[in-house]
Amino acid sequence: MDVVVIETPQLGDRTYLVHDGSVALVIDPQRDTDRVEEAARTAGVRITHVAETHLHNDYVTGGLVLAGKLGAEYLVNAADNVSFNRSPVSDGHVLQVGRLTVRVVATPGHTHTHLAYVVREDTHDGGMEAVFSGGSLLYGSVGRTDLVSPEDTATLAHAQYSSVRKLVSSAAPEAALYPTHGFGSFCSIGPASRANASTLAEQSASNHALTDPSEEHFVAELLENITAYPAYYAHMSPLNAAGPGPADLSVPDSVDPEELGRRLGSGEWVVDLRHRIAFADDHLNGSVGFEYGNGSNFTSYLGWVIPWEQPLTLLGSRTEVEKAIRDLARIGIDSPDAAVGLEGDAGNGLSRLAPGVPHSSYPHGDWSVLLRERQPGDLVLDVRRPDEYKASHVDGAINVPVYELLRRMDGLPQARIWVHCATGYRASVAASLLDRAGRDVVLVDAKYRDAAAAGVPLSRQDSV
Structure with a gap:
């Protein structure tokens, strides 16, 4: 068994391609599925199954589109109320992916219908095991339990305490643990570690969800440490239940100068992607600055701050705009317009993109x-x-x-x-x-x- 990790650091999440050298299972794919397909081509494997651990609250899934494109089985909890055809699975379900045996484990907590997947390689000596825990057991922590509703938060926190114990007993202590969240995602809560890899045994010895002998203390501590999460989360689970379509990652033609000026003048959201100091020194009056950089903060905060479903125009270099479009597609912000032509930190293209629009600056x-x-x-x-x-x-x-x-x-x-x-x-x-x-x-x-x-x-x- 080989596990290929596909990182999405912009959201603090991971997708996994699990294969036996011939066929593969994908777990929790992001919406830009071209990265998963490229990983499969590189590994020389065929994707036959795509699985979700839960209806995600922090991103739009690419699972339905990927499974449909490849003719793969799409594994989603039978209890999830969704608007598309899938292969329904539930606790105890066992399926075969080539030489890999996949066992479904119900792990409510992050959501009511959360699942984990225990994968074992079939060999004469039992083979290695890996546990794909989604938003259940994370490295040093667990998935937050307040994303369903305030009324369910405490109940799900109690469920999380029980689920992580069930999960560690479902595989050998040396089984590798592969969570989806916990790498900067707002879906995690508690004292998350900076570990890049771990096993069930390591988490049993160090994760507060497993070392705290008091369920009541664990729940009280979890609830006390709940902090705010991005506003766009409210839209993710409904989009995923409805069955999201493919992402359009193309860069549109640049908005003409007159139209860009009109948008700025009318108060539409024009987002400048340049470095924050370049923006402070010189920017188009009426625009706002969301420094793209490596994108690690851009997606979450733009989706959090700017009102949902407002017209959006991105202003920056072609490279920045292209990356930003991909990032925003992951949270359901589709096909923003763009004014392309600002390279690097230089602001000398501003007047060319919007002649006649006054500039602004601040110290x-x-x-x-x-x-x-x-x-x-x-x-x-x-x-x-x-x-x-x-x-x-x-x-x-x-x-x-x-x-x-x-x-x-x-x-x-x-x-x-x-x-x-x-x-x-x-x-x-x-x-x-x-x-x-x-x-x-x-x-x-x-x-x-x-x-x-x-x-x-x-x-x-x-x-x-």
Whole structure:
């Protein structure tokens, strides 16, 4: 048995291609299925089965499209209410994929109908085993239990405690563990480790869900540590239950200058993908900055901050736009328009893309600039999550998480606003939103962990 890991770091998830050298099973494919097909071609195997551990809350699945294209069986829990034909499976179901025996294990917790898959290679000595746990048992943690409904959160937390125990007893201790979530995904909760690989035995010895002898304590701790998750999650499970279609990853023709100017003037969402400092120094008035970079924050925060199903225009280099279209397709934002022509950090193409549209800018600096130039009456705005703010914050700062800023902006005082976060990324998004609204803003482009050393007074010294 060989397991090919297909990473989606932009969402903190993994897809798996499991094969015996001839035929393969795919588990939890993302919507851009070309990556899975390329992995299968490279391995020289034919995909005969595609399986879902659950109806995903953080991305649009590519499972239905992939299975249909390849004529593969599509394994989905029989209890899931879906609008498409699938091969229904449930707890205890066993099927054969070439020399691989696949056993289905019900593991409710992350969702009511969550499944895991235990795969064993058929050999004379029993063969190796691998456990594909989806959003059940993760590396050091478990999948969050609050994505179904507030009323179900505690019940699912209790189910999660039982399910991970059932799962570790379903295979040998040395079985490799392959979760879908837990690599930066907002679907995980608790003290996730930075491990890149693990076994059931290792998790049994270190994962708090398995080492905590008290179910009540585990559940209370889990519920206490629940934090916010992206707003677009509300749309993912319904899309997956309805049966999503293929992703259109093509780059559209560039929007003509007159039309781009009209969109900016009418308040449509024009997203500039350049580096946050390049944006701060010079950008089209009315645009917002979501630095693409390596994409690790881009998808989640754009889907979280910008209202769902609003017209969207991407502004950047062709490479950035192409990557951003792929990333957004994974969360159901299809076929955004684009204005292509900004290469690298250079902003000299702005006037060519939208002649006649005024430009804007705002200052930026590190903690030393805040200390040196902040005036009485200025506001320090912390756009981190409430739990981050509660742990430690700049003296006198107020907290409005970046994902709440649009609806709470009118409540901010009319003052110069110094905006910061943990790394500068969320602050840069917030600064662009404030600038778009005509507010006087300064971007603090610095890591929060460096604030104390720079001499910034904090409410409580953090442990970093």
